[in-house]
Amino acid sequence: MEVQNQETGALQMASRTDTGRMRQRNEDVCLFDEASHWAVLADGMGGYQGGDVAARLVADSVAGRLRASEAASVSEMLAELRQATMRANTEVIAAARKDRALHGMGSTVVATRFHDNTVLVSHVGDSRMYRYRPDELVQLTRDHSLLQEQVDGGMMSADAARVAPGRSLLTRALGVEAAVVPDVALHEARVGDVYLLCSDGLTDMLDDEDIALVCETLSANLALAADHLVQLANDRGGRDNITVVLIKVLRPFPARRT
Numbered sequence: 083m084e085v086q087n088q089e090t091g092a093l094q095m096a097s098r099t100d101t102g103r104m105r106q107r108n109e110d111v112c113l114f115d116e117a118s119h120w121a122v123l124a125d126g127m128g129g130y131q132g133g134d135v136a137a138r139l140v141a142d143s144v145a146g147r148l149r150a151s152e153a154a155s156v157s158e159m160l161a162e163l164r165q166a167t168m169r170a171n172t173e174v175i176a177a178a179r180k181d182r183a184l185h186g187m188g189s190t191v192v193a194t195r196f197h198d199n200t201v202l203v204s205h206v207g208d209s210r211m212y213r214y215r216p217d218e219l220v221q222l223t224r225d226h227s228l229l230q231e232q233v234d235g236g237m238m239s240a241d242a243a244r245v246a247p248g249r250s251l252l253t254r255a256l257g258v259e260a261a262v263v264p265d266v267a268l269h270e271a272r273v274g275d276v277y278l279l280c281s282d283g284l285t286d287m288l289d290d291e292d293i294a295l296v297c298e299t300l301s302a303n304l305a306l307a308a309d310h311l312v313q314l315a316n317d318r319g320g321r322d323n324i325t326v327v328l329i330k331v332l333r334p335f336p337a338r339r340t
Contacts, residue, residue, distance in 0.1 A: 092335035093119060093196060096304035097327040100312045102283055103320030109133035110281045110325035111141040119196035119335065120148045121327045124189045125209050125281040127255065132187030136174050136257050140189045143170040148195060154337075156200050160266055163195060163204040167256075167264040171206075174257035188257035191264075192223060192279050196329070198337035201269045201277065206262055207255045210285060213269065214276040214297035219290050222269060222277075226254035276301045277329040280311075283322035287315040304328045 095116045101108045111134075114121035124140040126133030147166035153159040170191065178184045190207025201222075203211050208225040224230060228251040232238040256262060276297050284293075292314060300307035308326050315324045 091117065092331065092333045094304055094330045094332055095121065095327065096308045097121075097325070098305075098308040098312045099325040100316065100320075100323065102323050103316055105323055107134060108323045109137055110283070110323040111137040112279070112325050112327050113141050113145045114327055114329075115145075115149070118148065120145075120194065121279055121329060122148070122191065122193040123209055123279045123281060123325055123327055124191045124256075125207065125283075125323070125325070126187065126189045127252075128184075128187035132178070132181075132184035133189070135177065135184055136187040136189040139174050139177055140170040140191050140256055143173050144191065144193050148193075156198055156202065156268060159195055159197055160202050160204075160268055163193060163202055164264055164266045167191060167193065167204045167206060167266075168262060171256040171259075171262040175260060178257060188255045190252070190255055190281070194277065194279065194329075196271060196331075196335060199271050199334055201271045201275075202266070203269070204264045204266045206264045207252050208282050208285075210278075210280055210282075212278040212280070212290075212293065214278070214294060214301070215272070215274070216298070219294035219297065221290070222267065223265065226265075227252050271331050271335075273331050273333060275331045276304075277331075279327040279329075281323060281325045283320075283324035284311060284315050284326055286322060287318040287320065287324075301330060304330055 109126035112123040124137040126137030144166045190209040192205040192209040194203045205223045211222045
């Protein structure tokens with residue numbers, strides 16, 4: 083079990099990661115930096131073939147790029163976030179080629195950066211980002227999964243997909259193909275917004291209504307909210323590793339104008 087909490091400036095951040103009740107080890111990794119306004123979450127795949135290695139490689143790679151960033155504009159940062167995700171894919175593939183024991187490893191990723199009152203996000207796989215505003219929880223990412231494609235194609239309802247088998251069958255992940263296309267987007271940020279990055283160990287156990295209720299009742303204490311989300315997922319079965327990062331906008335964060 084690992085808990086982190088930071089609060090300074092315009093954003094408050096807190097995270098928790100837990101092995102869950104059915105897994106022997108934790109193959110989720112999350113990193114964040116409140117001062118630099120970014121967070122990264124990766125969910126490794128491959129079991130004893132290196133899921134934890136892939137997730138660590140992805141999180142460290144994307145975080146390293148964000149730490150070294152000299153981008154100044156929202157558009158530059160969005161392009162950099164896309165490139166950081168693509169580079170992480172290359173690094174996972176290279177590591178698997180060097181060590182046969184790691185063959186077949188892969189990872190999801192969801193990464194975000196906050197700049198000039200804007201939220202930038204890049205993702206691959208089924209790790210998600212949500213935004214909570216009073217009485218409204220919105221999923222900002224769309225899963226790269228077989229079930230999501232079936233929902234999009236009208237072959238299955240979203241409610242049926244939540245309980246259907248095969249929820250872990252991904253159509254896109256890092257470390258699988260030589261080239262990957264991350265989905266990137268930007269959204270307006272408002273004071274009071276609460277953003278959630280999470281692995282599917284949370285969303286496989288909890289409905290959006292459960293997540294919204296926690297955000298509504300506990301957003302004044304993000305560390306407690308993160309703890310409660312993980313506990314709820316474990317109470318419902320905890321079939322996978324569970325990781326959450328919560329980010330609250332405390333005040334505007336406009337870019338400095340020269």
